[in-house]
Amino acid sequence: MRFxxxxxxxxxxxxxxxxxxxxxxxxxxGEQARGEHTHGEAPYPFPGDGPRAVRRHSVRGQILDALRxxxxxxxxxxxxxxxxxxxxxxxxxxxxPVREAMQRLAVxxxxxxxxxxxxxVIVRTPRELAELAEVRALIEVPVMLRLARTVPARDWAALRxxxxxxxxxxxxxxxAHYAETDRAFHRAVLALAGNDQLLTIADxxxxxxxxxxxxxxxxxxxxxxxxxxxHTALLDALAAQDLPVVEQLVREHFTGANG
Numbered sequence: 001m002r003f004x005x006x007x008x009x010x011x012x013x014x015x016x017x018x019x020x021x022x023x024x025x026x027x028x029x030g031e032q033a034r035g036e037h038t039h040g041e042a043p044y045p046f047p048g049d050g051p052r053a054v055r056r057h058s059v060r061g062q063i064l065d066a067l068r069x070x071x072x073x074x075x076x077x078x079x080x081x082x083x084x085x086x087x088x089x090x091x092x093x094x095x096x097p098v099r100e101a102m103q104r105l106a107v108x109x110x111x112x113x114x115x116x117x118x119x120x121v122i123v124r125t126p127r128e129l130a131e132l133a134e135v136r137a138l139i140e141v142p143v144m145l146r147l148a149r150t151v152p153a154r155d156w157a158a159l160r161x162x163x164x165x166x167x168x169x170x171x172x173x174x175x176a177h178y179a180e181t182d183r184a185f186h187r188a189v190l191a192l193a194g195n196d197q198l199l200t201i202a203d204x205x206x207x208x209x210x211x212x213x214x215x216x217x218x219x220x221x222x223x224x225x226x227x228x229x230x231h232t233a234l235l236d237a238l239a240a241q242d243l244p245v246v247e248q249l250v251r252e253h254f255t256g257a258n259g
Contacts, residue, residue, distance in 0.1 A: 059093055064101035065080065068177040071110055074212050076121050083118035110211050124213050132209040133254040139202055140186070141250050143193050144238065151192050151240040162188045163231035170228035173208070173221045178228070179210045185231050189238075209248050209254075227253065 039125045070076045084102060091098065105111045111119040118237040162185040169178040183206050190202055230253045237245040 027209055030032065060097040060100045063091055063093065063097050064104055067098075067101055067105060067206075068110075071105075071121065071208055072179045072212070073176045078123045081114050081118050081120045109208050122211065124211055126213065129209060129213070130255075132205055136202070136205050136209065136254050137251050139198070139205070140190065140254075141247055143190060143198065144234075144250055145243055147189070147192050148238045148241050148243055149157045152240070154184035155192065156235050156239040159185070159188050160232075161233060163228075163235055166231050167225075168229040170221075173224065175224070178224055182227075182231075183207065183210075189234075 054065060067076065076082060082102075084099040088095040088098045102111055103113075106119065107111060109122060111121050114120050144207060162181070165181040166178060166185055169181050187199060187203060190199055230249055234246065234249045234253070237249060
C-alpha cells in the first residue's frame with residue numbers, strides 16, 4: 001500500500017510501485033498482553049528491532065493501513081491483546097496514532113478494547129463469515145445484475161487492470177495485497193452504479209469478511225489464483241450480459257477463501 005495516502009483503505013491502482021507500509025510481525029501466543037512491558041523485558045517486543053520511523057504526515061492513516069495488513073496476514077492473532085504504547089515504539093511514533101487507529105479497527109469490528117491493557121483481536125466464527133457472505137450477496141448480486149443489463153461492454157473492459165492486479169497479487173501469494181486489490185476490484189465494479197452509500201456499506205462488509213478465523217488454515221496459493229481468475233470471468237460475463245453466470249460467479253466468490 002502507498003504511504004501518505006488518506007488512510008481510508010482505498011488502494012492506488014498502481015500497486016506495484018507503492019512502498020510497503022510498516023508491518024507488525026507475528027508473535028508467539030502467551031498470557032501476557034502483547035506490547036506490555038515487564039521488568040527485564042527488552043524495550044521492543046520484536047527481536048532485533050528498534051523504533052521504525054513513519055512519515056509524520058497522515059501518521060494515523062499509515063498506522064491504520066499497517067495494522068489492517070497485519071490482521072489480514074495473520075500477524076496480529078485473534079484472541080491476543082496488543083497495547084498501543086509498544087506498537088507505537090515499533091512504528092517510531094507515540095501511542096496516540098496507534099490508539100486512534102485501533103479505535104477505528106474497533107468500529108470496523110476487528111478488535112475490542114480491553115481496559116488498562118490494550119486491544120484484543122476479535123475471534124471470528126465461521127457463522128459470522130457466512131452471515132457476512134449472505135448480506136454481501138443480498139446487496140451486490142442485484143446491483144451487478146442491473147449493471148450487466150445497462151453498462152456497455154467498453155466500460156467493463158476499462159476495469160481489466162483491477163482484475164489483473166488481483167491476479168498479480170495472487171500469483172505472488174501475497175494475501176494482504178490480494179485483499180486490497182480484491183476490494184479495489186469490487187469498488188470499481190459497484191462504482192458504476194453511482195451510489196456512494198452503496199460503496200461505503202459494501203466496502204465495510206467486504207473488509208469485515210477478510211479478517212481471518214482463529215483456526216483457519218492459510219489459503220493455498222492455488223486458491224488465491226482461482227479466486228483472482230473469478231474477477232476476469234465476472235468481467236467477461238458482465239460484458240456479455242450473461243445474467244445467470246454473473247449471479248453464479250458473485251455468489252461463489254463470496255463464499256470462497258478470500259472473496
